[in-house]
Amino acid sequence: MTDAVRLPAPVLCGLGTWLPPRVITNDDLSRELDTSDEWIRTRTGIGRRHVVQPGTATSDLAVEAGRRALKSAGVAAVDTVIVATTTPDRTCPATAPLVAHELGLGTVPAFDVGAVCTGFLYGLAAAAGLLATGSAGTVMVIGADTYSRILDPGDRSTRALFGDGAGAVVLRAGDAGEPGAWGRAALGSDGSGSDMIMVPSGGSRDPIRPETADSADPYFRMQGKKVMRNAVERMAEASLTVAHRFGWGVDDIDLFVAHQANIRIVHAVADRLGLGRERCHVHLDRVGNTAAASIPLALADAAAAGRLHAGDRVVTTAFGGGLTWGAAALHWPDLSPA
Structure with a gap:
C-alpha cells in the first residue's frame, strides 16, 4: 500500500482590515428614526457602526484591506483574488478583477463569491481547493460589504444592525500540521429559506425597470426571529x-469567533455549545454587522486586543442569506495584522 497523498493546506500568513472613517452612533440614528441607544443596545449589543461616504464603493474598501493584508504577509503579490460580497460595485461585472487591478496584481484570476454573511468562509473553501490542486500558490480572500447602500432609510431594525467594512487574508500553500493552517471547512445551505434574508428587486427574478420602478423593493429585508433560530442551530452544529x-472538545477552544451579527446570537451559539461566553470575541458593539467582512475584522480586532497568541485553538463560524452557513478552525499563527 502507498501512503495517502497529503494535499497542501491553506495557511494564514497575512491579515489586513479597513473600516471607513465615518462613524454613525446609536444617538445619531435616534435623531432620524424612532429608536434610542438603549433600544438598539438591548436588542443587538451594537453601539456604533462605520459607514461609507457618498462615492465610496465596496471595491475601495476591499482594495485598502487587500493592501494591508499584503503588507502583513510581507509579499507584493498573490496568484488569485477572491472577493466575498453581497454589495458588489455593479451587478455586472464582478468586483474582484477591479480589486486585483487596483492592487497592481496584473492579470491574475479574480472572482466574486456570493454567500452573504458566510461569504468569507465560502471564499476560504474555494481558496483551499485552488491551493490543494496547485492552481495557485497564494490566494487573497477578501470579505467586503457596504450594506449602507442597500438598507431602507426608514427601517430602524436593519439600519441599527449593519455597518460597512472589509477584511482580507493572504493564504499560502503549506502543511496541514503547521500553525495558521485552516482545517477543512464545514459548509451548508438551505434554499427553502431563501426569502428570510434578501433584496427582493434588482435581479433577474424582479428586475427594476422604468415601468416597474414604483412597485420595486431594492432594499435589504430580513425575517429576524426566523433567522436567529436557524443561525444558532446551524452555527453551533x-x-x-x-x-x-x-x-x-469544546473545552479545548481558546477563542470562538462567530459572525458578528447580534450579541444575542453570538451568546446563544456559545450557550448551545456549552462554551463560556468569556471565550467569545465580540466587537460588534463598535462596528455592527459587517456581513462578509465580519470574521476577518473580528480576528484582527482580537489580535490587536491581545486575545490571540501563537498556537491558540480558534473556531470561526458564520450564517447568512441563501440560507448559507459554515465554520472553519485553525491554530493561530505568529501573525501581526495590518
Missing part, C-alpha cells in the same frame, strides 16, 4: 464539526 476534525 458547524462549529462542533470543525472542532472534532481537529480532535478538539
